[in-house]
Amino acid sequence: MKALLQRLRQLLWPRHADTPPLLLTQRRIYVLPTTAGMLYASTLLLMLVGSINYNLSLGYGLTFLLAGLGVVAIVQTFRNLAGLQLRPGRHAPGHAGETVHFAVQLEAERPRPALRLQLAGGPVIDANASDSTRLIPLAAARRGWQSMPRLTISTTWPLGLVRAWSYARFDERCLVYPAPAPTAPPWVSPGGEGRSQQSGDPDDFFGLRPHRQTDLLQHVAWKASARLEDGLLSKQFAAEQGEALWFDLTHTPGSTLEDKLAILTRWVIDAHAVRQPYGLRLGGTRIGPATGSDHLHACLQALALYV
Amino acid sequence: MFKRLLNSLLKRWRRKPAVQAPALTLAQSWWLFAAASAALLPLVEHIPLWLSLTAATGMAWRAWLIWRAGRLPPRWLLFVFVVAACVAVAIQYRGLFGRNPGLALLVIFMALKLLELRSVRDGITVILLACFLLLSGFFFNQSIAAALMAGAALIVVIAALLSLQAGPLPTPRQQLQHSALLLAQALPFMLVLFVLFPRVQGPLWGLPQDAFGASSGLSESMAPGSISQVVQSDAIAFRVRFKGTPPPPQQLYWRALTLNDYDGINWRYRATPERTDLPYSAEGRSIEYEVTLEPHNQRWLFALETPGQLPPDSSFSSDQLILANTPVRTRLRYEMVSYPDFRPDAEESPRRLREALRLPDGVNPRTRAVAEGWRQQYRSDAEILQAAMTFFQQRILAYTLSPPLMRDNAVDAFLFEHKRGFCEHFASAFTFALRAAGVPARVVGGYQGGEINPVDGYFTVRQFDAHVWVEAWIQGRGWVRVDPTADSAPRRIDGGLRTAVTGEEAELPLLARENYAWLREVRYRLDAVANAWNQSVLGFGPQRQRDMLSKLGMPEPDWKQMTAWLASLCGVLLLGFTLFALRQRVRTDEVTRLWQTFLRRLARRKLDLPGWMGPDTLANHAAAQLPQHAKAIRAIAASYVALRYEHSPSTEQLAAFKAHIDRFKP
Numbered sequence: 001m002k003a004l005l006q007r008l009r010q011l012l013w014p015r016h017a018d019t020p021p022l023l024l025t026q027r028r029i030y031v032l033p034t035t036a037g038m039l040y041a042s043t044l045l046l047m048l049v050g051s052i053n054y055n056l057s058l059g060y061g062l063t064f065l066l067a068g069l070g071v072v073a074i075v076q077t078f079r080n081l082a083g084l085q086l087r088p089g090r091h092a093p094g095h096a097g098e099t100v101h102f103a104v105q106l107e108a109e110r111p112r113p114a115l116r117l118q119l120a121g122g123p124v125i126d127a128n129a130s131d132s133t134r135l136i137p138l139a140a141a142r143r144g145w146q147s148m149p150r151l152t153i154s155t156t157w158p159l160g161l162v163r164a165w166s167y168a169r170f171d172e173r174c175l176v177y178p179a180p181a182p183t184a185p186p187w188v189s190p191g192g193e194g195r196s197q198q199s200g201d202p203d204d205f206f207g208l209r210p211h212r213q214t215d216l217l218q219h220v221a222w223k224a225s226a227r228l229e230d231g232l233l234s235k236q237f238a239a240e241q242g243e244a245l246w247f248d249l250t251h252t253p254g255s256t257l258e259d260k261l262a263i264l265t266r267w268v269i270d271a272h273a274v275r276q277p278y279g280l281r282l283g284g285t286r287i288g289p290a291t292g293s294d295h296l297h298a299c300l301q302a303l304a305l306y307v
Numbered sequence: 308m309f310k311r312l313l314n315s316l317l318k319r320w321r322r323k324p325a326v327q328a329p330a331l332t333l334a335q336s337w338w339l340f341a342a343a344s345a346a347l348l349p350l351v352e353h354i355p356l357w358l359s360l361t362a363a364t365g366m367a368w369r370a371w372l373i374w375r376a377g378r379l380p381p382r383w384l385l386f387v388f389v390v391a392a393c394v395a396v397a398i399q400y401r402g403l404f405g406r407n408p409g410l411a412l413l414v415i416f417m418a419l420k421l422l423e424l425r426s427v428r429d430g431i432t433v434i435l436l437a438c439f440l441l442l443s444g445f446f447f448n449q450s451i452a453a454a455l456m457a458g459a460a461l462i463v464v465i466a467a468l469l470s471l472q473a474g475p476l477p478t479p480r481q482q483l484q485h486s487a488l489l490l491a492q493a494l495p496f497m498l499v500l501f502v503l504f505p506r507v508q509g510p511l512w513g514l515p516q517d518a519f520g521a522s523s524g525l526s527e528s529m530a531p532g533s534i535s536q537v538v539q540s541d542a543i544a545f546r547v548r549f550k551g552t553p554p555p556p557q558q559l560y561w562r563a564l565t566l567n568d569y570d571g572i573n574w575r576y577r578a579t580p581e582r583t584d585l586p587y588s589a590e591g592r593s594i595e596y597e598v599t600l601e602p603h604n605q606r607w608l609f610a611l612e613t614p615g616q617l618p619p620d621s622s623f624s625s626d627q628l629i630l631a632n633t634p635v636r637t638r639l640r641y642e643m644v645s646y647p648d649f650r651p652d653a654e655e656s657p658r659r660l661r662e663a664l665r666l667p668d669g670v671n672p673r674t675r676a677v678a679e680g681w682r683q684q685y686r687s688d689a690e691i692l693q694a695a696m697t698f699f700q701q702r703i704l705a706y707t708l709s710p711p712l713m714r715d716n717a718v719d720a721f722l723f724e725h726k727r728g729f730c731e732h733f734a735s736a737f738t739f740a741l742r743a744a745g746v747p748a749r750v751v752g753g754y755q756g757g758e759i760n761p762v763d764g765y766f767t768v769r770q771f772d773a774h775v776w777v778e779a780w781i782q783g784r785g786w787v788r789v790d791p792t793a794d795s796a797p798r799r800i801d802g803g804l805r806t807a808v809t810g811e812e813a814e815l816p817l818l819a820r821e822n823y824a825w826l827r828e829v830r831y832r833l834d835a836v837a838n839a840w841n842q843s844v845l846g847f848g849p850q851r852q853r854d855m856l857s858k859l860g861m862p863e864p865d866w867k868q869m870t871a872w873l874a875s876l877c878g879v880l881l882l883g884f885t886l887f888a889l890r891q892r893v894r895t896d897e898v899t900r901l902w903q904t905f906l907r908r909l910a911r912r913k914l915d916l917p918g919w920m921g922p923d924t925l926a927n928h929a930a931a932q933l934p935q936h937a938k939a940i941r942a943i944a945a946s947y948v949a950l951r952y953e954h955s956p957s958t959e960q961l962a963a964f965k966a967h968i969d970r971f972k973p
Contacts, residue, residue, distance in 0.1 A: 039435060051442070052507050056449065058454055159468055159469065160468065
């Protein structure tokens with residue numbers, strides 16, 4: 001008996017992950033009436049009582065036709081999911097406090113209109129099988145790996161009277177980068193006290209800092225500022241043109257590790273925004289100076305996963 | 308300060324609810340509008356004009372709002388409308404409960420619901436209201452045409468329901484097609500449910516008085532002119548199917564009620580004690596037949612003389628009437644056997660006989676004088692009856708559809724002045740004369756004759772076959788049927804109304820006229836179709852269901868068996884339907900199939916290859932993980948890309964691709 005229950009539980013709520021591609025079969029698809037379906041059923045019941053009471057033969061006919069339509073709705077809604085194949089796609093990382101997007105590919109040999117996708121705890125998005133890859137947003141709380149929560153795929157198409165749904169648990173994960181600090185102190189090279197921010201050659205980029213009213217307008221980093229909620233950033237300029245910056249965790253201001261990582265993240269992003277070559281030193285990890293988005297993502301990944 | 312407070316209050320008041328149901332799109336609004344119109348339209352001829360106009364105003368307003376994308380009226384205004392409409396309905400129907408006021412309220416709610424159509428949920432309400440309205444249309448009309456109209460309306464309603472689902476945006480035509488397709492899929496379920504759902508004879512509770520409209524036909528009293536009014540109608544009274552050859556027309560006296568009480572003008576029905584079985588057991592030659600009675604809102608059932616059995620739920624009265632336990636308000640079918648040669652025991656209570664002699668004083672003195680003459684001249688009642696018949700023949704009375712108005716001393720006026728009358732004049736005068744002569748007599752009402760429909764063999768008795776005749780009590784013989792009309796207008800009995808009334812064609816119902824043969828031919832056919840519809844669809848009640856199921860080989864069908872069969876048949880249907888729906892025709896071409904073979908072979912090696920990769924990326928990843936096969940993998944990917952994306956790949960390329968994959972066995 002206990003074994004049977006165990007088996008039943010496993011059948012209903014399997015704990016292991018699904019191996020992609022996941023084919024939605026009748027064993028995985030659940031069907032229940034929606035609120036509208038319940039209302040519909042109660043209306044039919046009233047109509048049946050009316051037909052009996054007034055001996056309306058055609059009333060019986062209409063009621064039974066609508067009841068048949070309810071059954072058809074069950075099968076059609078179920079059919080809208082059955083045979084659909086799900087496959088995880090290329091997830092889009094994001095910063096902590098923002099959203100990451102898990103990608104799912106929907107494949108079907110016939111059109112599947114009005115599908116709804118939802119990650120546990122996330123918003124519902126509409127989809128249909130003809131747009132093959134859907135990005136499903138999920139709020140990311142902390143940096144590091146975010147594993148993919150259970151995915152619910154559901155539909156009420158065509159009549160909205162019943163809802164068919166199925167779950168997919170993919171063993172997938174998506175990277176959450178640290179949240180960049182809203183403002184960061186300018187980078188100061190260790191041991192280079194002489195190269196203070198005031199003494200730099202105004203032509204060389206040095207770093208970014210919050211805009212002050214006294215700053216020249218042409219020193220405002222417009223692109224970088226545009227990504228801030230409010231306020232402006234001003235460019236600071238380093239002494240030596242083209243020289244790569246080395247961001248080092250050990251020389252980053254900040255009281256906690258997370259604060260330091262947030263500031264490093266901000267520096268990395270800002271440097272990327274103005275195409276300044278930069279390198280990153282995180283404890284034992286060392287990423288040589290370079291530019292470009294691959295480099296940016298490599299640095300952000302290192303920051304996300306640093307322990 | 309005050310201004311700020313007001314502002315904050317206003318802001319709070321205007322704040323939208325946290326979770327807002329999805330708003331309706333323009334297309335959805337139009338669909339719901341169409342659904343409401345489709346449901347309301349068939350009702351227009353059955354509801355008061357002001358109600359139709361109110362609904363039409365609401366609809367027009369809504370259409371205007373959709374057209375101009377205007378704002379919906381505020382809730383309080385609608386509330387005012389609802390209250391006003393309820394009051395109007397209450398005044399019109401003197402109450403809010405019952406079938407007709409209920410329907411009126413539904414119509415109003417529908418029109419007003421359209422004016423507060425905001426979200427998908429409101430849309431569902433409109434759809435369900437529309438379904439209800441379609442059902443209520445059947446209160447008034449259940450003809451084939453009504454069924455077809457309701458079917459068409461239902462397609463629109465379901466199309467509106469479909470439109471509420473966010474999905475691809477089909478054209479209205481596609482939407483209607485989809486709706487019709489879904490309904491067509493529901494048809495088999497409907498048929499199974501219709502046949503096998505255990506039927507209950509309604510009503511489940513007492514029905515309000517207005518549930519049944521006025522029915523034409525005989526009534527419980529007969530005033531001069533009342534029958535000639537009935538025969539103006541060619542509506543069907545009932546249909547009969549004889550098992551075997553139908554009896555000749557002069558034997559077809561469909562007895563319904565007796566009229567015993569006479570006040571000088573009117574003859575009235577008087578209820579007599581009833582019993583639930585027949586006081587005799589009839590024997591002799593029998594006629595078996597089945598009667599399908601149109602609802603007449605009266606208790607009496609029609610049968611030929613002398614009934615040999617009682618239909619279910621009916622009783623037998625002392626004056627040999629068959630009375631249903633409740634007024635017949637739906638089409639009723641019953642089996643009957645009659646024994647035309649059998650006369651029940653010649654016993655009658657003295658009280659009944661006394662009643663059959665009662666006459667008001669001081670009316671029709673001339674007839675009374677003649678009758679009293681017979682009493683002195685003849686000794687037996689039989690001889691008096693004979694004398695009365697002879698007297699009537701000698702008067703040379705004319706049978707006419709438009710008799711002159713005879714009010715006071717109507718019998719005298721008929722027999723001695725005008726000498727023209729319809730069957731009620733004949734029967735009334737004859738009964739009066741017999742009673743005056745001391746022979747117990749009564750007027751009997753019913754139908755006489757009928758017409759066989761050559762298309763389906765049913766005998767149709769229409770309102771214009773309504774007839775009254777006389778029964779006289781002759782000691783030793785019992786109640787004897789006498790038809791005074793038959794003596795004056797024998798063709799009325801042999802050939803029906805149209806042959807008996809000559810030169811009055813224009814006053815006859817169309818169908819009763821002789822020279823409209825082609826019209827009757829058409830009508831026969833339409834009638835046969837309508838009858839088949841009535842018999843098999845509208846008349847499909849508990850009894851018919853049992854009969855049909857026993858014929859199908861279900862012995863003693865009861866609700867348990869029916870439910871079991873219903874469940875299993877629905878299950879089989881559902882299974883078949885599901886299999887049909889899931890039958891997936893995966894039409895993959897050869898290139899895709901070969902590529903998938905390649906992917907399966909790679910998968911066997913348990914490589915790390917994310918599913919989103921395109922062929923080139925995949926080949927690079929795979930080649931890196933299987934260096935010994937790198938060349939083959941790249942070649943396969945390259946020819947796949949070529950076959951897939953080149954403008955016109957050659958057959959050689961496909962053959963090479965196939966050869967590569969056949970050789971690829973990592």
